[in-house]
Amino acid sequence: GDSVTQMEGPVTLSEEAFLTINCTYTATGYPSLFWYVQYPGEGLQLLLKATKADDKGSNKGFEATYRKETTSFHLEKGSVQVSDSAVYFCALDNTDKLIFGTGTRLQVFP
Amino acid sequence: DTAVSQTPKYLVTQMGNDKSIKCEQNLGHDTMYWYKQDSKKFLKIMFSYNNKELIINETVPNRFSPKSPDKAHLNLHINSLELGDSAVYFCASSNRGATEAFFGQGTRLTVV
DSSP states (O other), rough: EEEEOOOOOOOEEOOOOOEEEEEEEEEEEEOOEEEEEEEEOOOOEEEEESTTTTTTEETTTEEEEEEETTTBBBBEEEEOOGOOOEEEEEESSSSSEEEOOOOEEEEOOO | OSSSSEEESSEEEEEEEEEOEEEESSSSSSSEEEEEEEETEEEEEEEEEEETTEEOOOOTTTTEEEEETTTTEEEEEEOOGGGOEEEEEEEEEEHHHHHHHHEEEOEEHHHH
16 A cells, blocks of 8 residues: 655754755555644644655745655755754655655754 | 634543544535544544545544534544553544645543
8 A cells, every 4th residue: 555654763953954854655646745744742734745746845945856756755954943843744645645654853953 | 713623632531431522624625534643653544524424434443433513523432442542633624635634733632
């Protein structure tokens, strides 16, 4: 069945460092891909999305490109802030439901 | 003007009890979901309803029974609670075929 694999955390960075969180997927057909973020004590919020190959989703300085050839959707940010500390979930939607990766905790220190 | 609201936010109860979690969305969406997040933050879909009809039921024990009185509400009733039911339960909504789901704040259920 469809699945999402993302890198284990936690990822610990200093403020202004470059961030990459890897995400790969397995799916039949052409799923939509998402990054959701969960701040401490809160629900999930959509961070960005891409619905077809080569689309780039971007929001709040974060970017991810839908790469069909490598079945990947890696999340990047050029300069992280302390306020970016959260758990990040990669997800796909192929059959009217979201399938999530295991989440990656990001900790940013000043 | 919360988009997806769940109540209660926290629920502590003893094993064997029956409890309900309520969810309401004011976004006009036609599809609602329940997801379970375990202690390791892993999120897995439990149920999905479209226009009050069950469309996804992901191998969830019969003790869990969703009820959708109308397309703006999807409640989750749990019978004979077990320790392993302790988790955070998230409600979400979307329009079927749309690419974004909106999540509630979650209900942290603790079974003691």
